[in-house]
Structure formats: structure tokens, C-alpha cells
Amino acid sequence: MNGFVWRQPSVLPGFGLTMGFTLLYLSLLVLIPLAGMILFTAKLDWAQFWAAVTHPQVMASYRLSFGASFIAAGINAVFGVLVAWVLVRYAFPGKRIVDALVDLPFALPTAVAGIALTAIYSTTGWMGQHLEIFGIKVAYTPIGVTVAMTYIGLPFVVRTVQPVLEDLDRELEEAAACLGATRWQIIRRVILPSLLPALLTGLALAFARALGEYGSVVFIAGNMPYYTEITPLLIITKLEQYDYTGATAIGTVMLVAAFVLLLIINGLQWWASRRH
Amino acid sequence: MSIEINGVTKRFGAFLAVDDVSLDIPEGKLTALLGPSGSGKTTLLRIIAGLEQPDSGTIRLGGQDTADVHVSHRGVGFVFQHYALFKHMTVFDNVAFGLTVKPRRERPPKGEIRDRVLELLRLVQLEGMAGRYPSQLSGGQRQRVALARALAVQPKVLLLDEPFGALDAKVRAELRRWLRRLHDELHVTSVFVTHDQEEALEVADQVVVMNKGRIEQAASPQQVWDKPANPFVYNFLGSVNLFRGRVHGGQAMVENVRLCLPEMKSDAESRPVVAFVRPYDLDVSRKPFAPDDIAAQVRFIHSAGALIRIDLQRSDTGDAVEAQLDRDRFRELALSVGDTVYLHPRNMQVFVEDYQI
Numbered sequence: 001m002n003g004f005v006w007r008q009p010s011v012l013p014g015f016g017l018t019m020g021f022t023l024l025y026l027s028l029l030v031l032i033p034l035a036g037m038i039l040f041t042a043k044l045d046w047a048q049f050w051a052a053v054t055h056p057q058v059m060a061s062y063r064l065s066f067g068a069s070f071i072a073a074g075i076n077a078v079f080g081v082l083v084a085w086v087l088v089r090y091a092f093p094g095k096r097i098v099d100a101l102v103d104l105p106f107a108l109p110t111a112v113a114g115i116a117l118t119a120i121y122s123t124t125g126w127m128g129q130h131l132e133i134f135g136i137k138v139a140y141t142p143i144g145v146t147v148a149m150t151y152i153g154l155p156f157v158v159r160t161v162q163p164v165l166e167d168l169d170r171e172l173e174e175a176a177a178c179l180g181a182t183r184w185q186i187i188r189r190v191i192l193p194s195l196l197p198a199l200l201t202g203l204a205l206a207f208a209r210a211l212g213e214y215g216s217v218v219f220i221a222g223n224m225p226y227y228t229e230i231t232p233l234l235i236i237t238k239l240e241q242y243d244y245t246g247a248t249a250i251g252t253v254m255l256v257a258a259f260v261l262l263l264i265i266n267g268l269q270w271w272a273s274r275r276h
Numbered sequence: 277m278s279i280e281i282n283g284v285t286k287r288f289g290a291f292l293a294v295d296d297v298s299l300d301i302p303e304g305k306l307t308a309l310l311g312p313s314g315s316g317k318t319t320l321l322r323i324i325a326g327l328e329q330p331d332s333g334t335i336r337l338g339g340q341d342t343a344d345v346h347v348s349h350r351g352v353g354f355v356f357q358h359y360a361l362f363k364h365m366t367v368f369d370n371v372a373f374g375l376t377v378k379p380r381r382e383r384p385p386k387g388e389i390r391d392r393v394l395e396l397l398r399l400v401q402l403e404g405m406a407g408r409y410p411s412q413l414s415g416g417q418r419q420r421v422a423l424a425r426a427l428a429v430q431p432k433v434l435l436l437d438e439p440f441g442a443l444d445a446k447v448r449a450e451l452r453r454w455l456r457r458l459h460d461e462l463h464v465t466s467v468f469v470t471h472d473q474e475e476a477l478e479v480a481d482q483v484v485v486m487n488k489g490r491i492e493q494a495a496s497p498q499q500v501w502d503k504p505a506n507p508f509v510y511n512f513l514g515s516v517n518l519f520r521g522r523v524h525g526g527q528a529m530v531e532n533v534r535l536c537l538p539e540m541k542s543d544a545e546s547r548p549v550v551a552f553v554r555p556y557d558l559d560v561s562r563k564p565f566a567p568d569d570i571a572a573q574v575r576f577i578h579s580a581g582a583l584i585r586i587d588l589q590r591s592d593t594g595d596a597v598e599a600q601l602d603r604d605r606f607r608e609l610a611l612s613v614g615d616t617v618y619l620h621p622r623n624m625q626v627f628v629e630d631y632q633i
Contacts, residue, residue, distance in 0.1 A: 171360035174327050175422075177347045178354040179374035179429055189377070193364040 034255060041248045052249040057225050058234060064142055065231040066257070069210035072149035076206045077199060080157025087158070088165045102158050105151055110215030117148055118220045140222030145230060148216045153206030160202035161195055168194055197273035204265040211258060277338035277351075277432040277465050278303040279324060284333030286319055293319040294330070295489035301482070303338075304463045306456070308480035310470055312512070316489040317469045318437055324467065325435050326350050337433060350433075353426030353464075357438040359418045361410040367421050368406040371396055374429035396424040399458070416447040423455075427462070436468035440475065448472075452479045473513045477501060485509050507550060507627050516552045517597050519621070523549045523628055533568055533621060549628045555600040556583065557623040562609060569618040572597055574611055586611065588619070 044052065052058070087099055105113065121128045121138035128139060138144045168191065176186045192199075214232045221228040231254055238247035279301040286294040294316040301307050309317040322328040324335055326347035335342045342350060362370050369376075371393045375384060384392070397403055400420040410418055419439060426434060439455070440448040456479045459466055470476050476483050477497040484494040485508075493505035504510040521530030524546040531551075564571070572588040575596075584606040588597045597619065601609070611617065 169358075169360060171356045171358065172362065174347075175354065175356060175360040175425075176362075176373070176377075178325060178327075178350075178352060179377065179425065180348045181373070181377040182348065185377045189373075190362055193362075196364075 037248045037251055037255070041245060041252045044245050044249060048245075049249050052246045053253045057229070058231070058250060060226045061229050061231040061234045062253075062257075064145060064229065065211060065254075068142060068146045068149055068230075069207050072146050072153055072210045073203050073207035075146075075150050076153045076157045077203050080154060080202060080206075081161055081195065081199065083154075084158045084161040084165055088162060102155050105153075106155050110152060110213065111219070113151060114148060114216035114219030117144070117151065117216065121147065121220065139220050140224070140228060142228060144220040144222070145217055145228060148220045149210035149213055152213050152216055153210050156205040156209060157199065157202035160198045160205065164195055164198040197269050200265055200269045200272060204262055204269070207265070208258060208262060211254070279433060279465065279467070280334075280336040280339075281320070281324070282334045282336070284320070284323060284330045284335065286316075286323060286328060286330050292489050294323065296333070297489070297491055298333075299484060299491060299494060301465065301467060303465050305481040306459045306466045306468070306479060307482045307484060308468055308470055308476035309484050309486060310473060310476040310512075311486035312471060314488075315486040317471075317486045320486070321435050321437055321467060321469050324433070325352050325354050327354070351429070351431050353429065353431030353434045355419070355422050355426050355434070355436040355439050357441045359410070359415075359422045359442075361418055361421055361425075363410050365409075366406065367397070367402065367408050367410070367413070368393055370410070370421055371424045371428050373425060392428065393424075396428055399427075400424045414447075415443050416451055419443065419451065423458075427464075431464065434464050434466040436466065438469050438471070440472075441470070448475070455479060477513070485512060487512075504625065507552065510552050510625055510627075515555055515598055517555065517558065519551045519553065519624070521549050521551060521626075523547050523626075528626055530624060530626065531568065531570055531621070533624070547628050549626050551621075551624040551626045553621045553624050555585065555598045557621060558597070558599040559620040559622055560586070560599050560601060560605075560609065560611075560617050561620070562615075562617060564618040565620060569620050570597075572617055572619055574613050574615045574617060577611065577613060579606075588617070591616065 041049065083102065087095065087102075118125075118139050120126050121131075121144060123129060123132050123137065123139070125139070128137075131138060136143070138147060172190055172194070173186050176190045181189070212232065214230075214236070217230055218233055221230060221233070223229050223233055231250060235247045235250050235254075238244075238250070279299075281297055281299040281301070284294055284297045285292075297316075297320060309320060311317045319328060323330050326342065326345065337350065337352075362373065365373070372389050375389045375392065378384075383389075394403070394406065397406055400423055402417060402420055402424070405413065405417065405421075410421065413421065419442075423436075423439075436455075440451050443451065452475050455468075468480075477500070480497060482494065483497050483500045485492045485500065485505075487508050493500055493509045495503075495505075500509065501513060504513065510516060519531050521528055523529075528549055528551075530549065559565075561569075571591040573591060574586060575589050576587040578585040578587075583600045583602060586599045586601065588599060589595070590597055599619065609617075
């Protein structure tokens with residue numbers, strides 16, 4: 001047995017340099033700040049930590065943050081595929097403009113988006129006043145939080161699914177049609193399974209983005225404790241009260257939860273792409 | 277089920293892919309659409325399947341017009357050059373696909389589907405592969421899965437688009453013989469597209485030679501080979517040497533070889549003709565037998581293979597000529613590069629403008 005070989009002879013030199021830089025980069029930007037946070041949290045003993053992270057107000061914020069993020073990512077999964085489908089499969093005037101619109105949530109400062117969404121969905125806004133008639137309130141409710149999270153997560157699913165859809169062999173659909181499959185059967189049994197790995201990636205990215213979102217959500221949420229307070233906001237609140245360890249404790253919980261969820265989604269992705 | 281193609285035309289923008297093609301494909305036979313790339317053979321196949329709509333003309337399957345019949349209801353099996361297998365499904369699920377998408381009323385029960393799929397996998401010699409994914413199979417195995425998948429729905433017509441095009445030479449040769457045997461067992465009307473003349477001549481009952489969207493000749497392999505309808509067909513079927521001459525009063529003079537062409541007797545005018553000679557129809561000798569033999573110089577000898585191929589250059593015109601000799605004759609002549617030899621055509625195919633003699 002040769003054991004593990006660190007590097008293969010290659011015509012492309014620079015393994016040492018690029019690997020070293022990658023590790024340095026990831027350490028400075030990701031690993032060291034996160035490790036610092038955990039170390040800071042370690043100042044608390046276990047009982048204090050547990051009390052800080054399971055306070056009812058904090059628990060309510062977890063429910064809202066994770067629940068709304070998950071719903072928003074789910075909405076984006078459905079409509080993101082639809083948008084990608086339209087952009088890939090059809091030619092229509094203004095297609096490039098629609099394509100560019102998808103990226104707007106990436107580019108626009110989130111606070112601007114938050115203010116705009118609040119203005120539209122408040123009870124006196126363009127959309128809000130019509131929804132009011134049906135008794136639906138969007139701004140300053142969990143629905144508003146979900147709307148903001150959906151908005152910022154939209155590009156992720158579209159941009160991960162779009163290239164896969166572009167590469168999807170048209171012959172697969174033709175083969176299925178020859179075998180007697182209906183349009184719906186082709187979508188359900190041939191196209192969607194092929195898109196699944198990319199869709200899960202997009203879903204994971206949209207979910208992670210929604211979970212960490214602060215700027216656009218705080219405006220539309222109204223930030224009422226136990227009702228529309230998201231976890232990132234709670235961390236800010238604690239910091240403003242000079243409760244640094246309390247803030248990092250919640251931050252640590254968020255970190256672990258996000259890590260576990262991403263791991264699960266990665267596992268699903270592996271399971272889905274293993275067969276290709 | 278027979279296929280009648282009547283006046284079918286198809287354009288892609290300015291490109292005329294299929295130009296007013298009419299053709300009868302007899303029931304239960306294996307027909308080859310043969311032609312160079314861009315000759316419209318694949319487009320014609322896709323029109324038969326219903327994957328493309330013709331601009332004009334009709335396709336009748338078993339006497340029934342198919343204009344309003346969607347591809348999913350035509351009952352055709354289609355095999356793609358690059359297999360088009362569903363990558364996320366096992367071999368079993370791929371083959372079963374056509375059965376499982378049937379409406380609930382027509383769908384056979386699970387056990388029956390299972391039996392049918394396993395029987396098809398036996399037929400294509402892939403028993404024991406049912407649980408594999410397409411990525412775990414070789415090219416030849418994938419194409420056989422694609423064939424089994426197409427056969428699962430018991431198509432009335434089987435259409436194959438360059439089915440062996442993506443495979444290496446040895447697998448190709450094996451698979452096409454196997455396809456022929458399979459066809460003899462199943463007797464389903466089959467059409468396959470190929471640009472390989474050897475494949476078409478070896479496997480098909482009927483060969484349809486296409487060029488520039490039109491049919492040049494449709495006949496049995498023997499007929500296409502022995503009596504090519506025009507210079508294009510002759511040229512396309514294998515390497516040839518081209519000689520020029522004139523015909524006058526029923527006699528042709530090609531390279532000082534006098535040929536009797538009684539069909540042309542009435543023609544008083546002198547017309548230019550072209551004569552084609554297959555490389556194996558050229559006699560090669562060290563000494564001229566007749567004064568009209570063509571002197572040429574040996575340029576290159578390809579000595580690998582059953583026949584020895586010799587590239588020659590004519591001493592008079594400088595044109596390139598190719599000859600083929602069997603190994604015994606080659607040894608007897610003991611040729612080497614630079615030698616001067618004399619060529620005598622044994623068998624010529626003469627074409628006068630549009631006439632065939």
C-alpha cells in the first residue's frame with residue numbers, strides 16, 4: 001500500500017501555493033471569527049448557556065427564523081424552477097431584461113428592499129390595502145417576514161437550476177414522448193429528477209441566505225417580541241444591551257443549526273446525484 | 277406496418293433538409309437510410325416518428341394518415357444515436373418506462389411488467405443488469421438498453437437514428453449483425469439511419485441512398501452495389517477511380533479502352549462520359565499487355581489488411597489512382613514505391629450526363 005499521496009505530478013504547477021492560500025483565506029474569513037465566537041460563548045457555564053439559548057423569547061425567534069426561512073426556500077424552489085424554465089425554454093421579447101431582474105435581489109441593498117416591501121405591503125400600501133379587504137395582513141406579521149425572505153432568496157434557485165436545464169438533453173424528452181408519456185409525466189418523471197441535485201443546492205443556498213438575512217426583514221417584520229422577532233435581530237438587541245455572551249450563545253446555536261441543516265441538504269444532494 | 281412517405285418537404289430556415297421525398301417502406305423489412313451528413317436522412321426519420329412536422333406532404337403508417345397523430349400515440353419506437361437513456365433510472369426502470377406511463381386502464385399489472393422487462397433484457401443479452409444505472413454500462417450495452425426500452429411498448433415501427441454511430445468499430449460490427457438477427461426474430465418494420473455504406477449494405481433488406489434532401493436510389497443492397505443509379509451512388513458506396521472519355525455512335529472511348537454501348541447507338545452526337553472503376557477492378561502488371569494500358573508510378577503501399585491498397589500516380593496526366601490487390605498477386609509482382617506499372621480496367625461503370633448505361 002502506498003498510503004495517501006499528497007500530490008500527483010501534474011503539468012499544472014502551484015498546488016502548494018494555491019492550497020496554502022486557500023487555507024489562509026478560509027481561516028482568516030471563516031474559521032477564526034467563528035472559533036472566536038465559540039470561545040467567547042465558553043465563558044458561560046452550561047446552565048447559563050442553556051438558560052440564554054432556551055429563553056421563551058429566543059425560542060419564539062428560532063421558530064420564526066427557521067420556519068419562515070424554510071417556507072421561503074420552498075416557495076423559491078417552486079417558482080424558481082418555473083422562472084428558470086421560462087428563461088431557458090422560450091424566446092420572448094424582453095427576455096434579457098427578465099433575466100437581469102432575477103439578479104436584482106443580489107445587487108440591491110437589503111435595507112432598500114426592506115423599505116420598499118414595507119411600503120407596498122403595509123395596510124395603506126398598494127398591495128396591502130387590497131389584501132386588507134380579505135383580512136390578510138402582510139407587513140408586521142410572520143407573512144411579511146416570509147415575503148422578505150422569499151425576495152432575497154429568489155436568485156439562488158433560478159441560477160442553480162438554469163444551467164442544468166440548459167444542458168438537459170432534448171432527446172430525453174423526445175424519447176419519453178415516443179414511449180407514450182404525456183407532457184406531465186415527462187416533467188414529473190424525466191425533467192424534475194434530472195434537476196433535483198441542482199434544485200436541492202439552490203434550496204440550500206436560499207435557505208441559508210434567508211436564515212442569515214437581517215436588513216430587509218427588520219423593516220417589514222415590525223419586530224414584536226414573541227411574534228415577529230427573528231433570531232439575528234435578537235442577537236443585535238442583546239449586543240445593544242452589552243450582553244455579549246448572550247449574543248454569542250444564540251449565535252453559536254444558529255451556527256450549529258445551520259451547519260446541521262446544510263449537512264442534511266448536502267446528504268440529500270449526494271443521494272440525488274449519486275445515480276447520475 | 278408499412279410506411280408510405282408522400283411528397284414530404286421540410287425546411288429549416290433557408291436550408292432545405294428534405295426535398296419532396298416519396299418512398300414506400302415495406303412491412304416487416306429492415307430499411308437503411310444511407311447518405312452523407314446533411315443529406316436529410318435523420319430529418320426524414322424524425323418526420324416519420326412525428327418528432328418533426330413536415331412543411332408539406334404526408335406520412336401514412338399502415339395506410340393511415342398520421343398528420344394529426346401526436347408522437348406519443350404513433351406507436352413508433354425510436355432509438356437515438358446517443359441512447360437518451362434516463363440517467364436517474366435503473367436499466368429495469370428505463371425499459372419499463374413505456375409500460376408504466378400508460379393510462380391506468382391499459383397499464384399491465386406490476387408482475388406482468390416485470391416479466392416483460394426481464395424477457396426483453398434477455399432478448400438484448402443484458403440479464404442481470406436490471407439493477408444497474410446507465411452510467412455503469414458500456415456504450416454497446418446502453419444502446420441495447422435503449423433498444424429494449426423502445427421494444428417494450430411493442431411498436432408497430434422501429435426507427436433507429438445512427439444507432440451504432442457512437443460505438444467503436446468492433447462493437448459496431450457485432451451489434452449490427454446482432455440487430456439483423458433480432459430483426460429476423462421480431463419482424464417489426466424497421467428503418468435505420470446511417471452514413472456507413474458497409475453497415476447499410478450488410479444489414480438492410482432495402483437501401484435508400486439520400487443526398488441533399490433527395491432520394492438518389494432505393495433498392496436492394498445487391499442492386500445498389502451492382503447497378504448504382506448515378507455517379508453519386510457509385511461514388512458514395514466505396515472508393516472509386518474516375519476516368520474521362522467520349523461516347524459516339526454506340527461506342528465509348530475511355531482511356532483508349534473501347535467499350536461497346538449498344539444502347540447509345542442511336543445517338544449520333546459525341547458526348548463526354550465519365551467512367552468509374554473500383555480499385556479491385558484494376559489489373560496491375562509490370563509489363564503492358566495491350567498498347568492502351570495506363571502507365572502509372574507506385575506512390576504508396578498500404579500493406580495492412582486482407583487486400584493490399586496501392587496509391588498510384590498516372591504518368592500521363594498525374595492524376596491519383598487507387599488499386600487493390602490480393603496478397604498473392606502483390607507478392608508475385610514484388611512492387612515497391614517508385615516502380616512503374618501498367619493498369620488495365622477490367623470493369624467500368626460509364627455514365628453519360630444523366631443517362632446510365
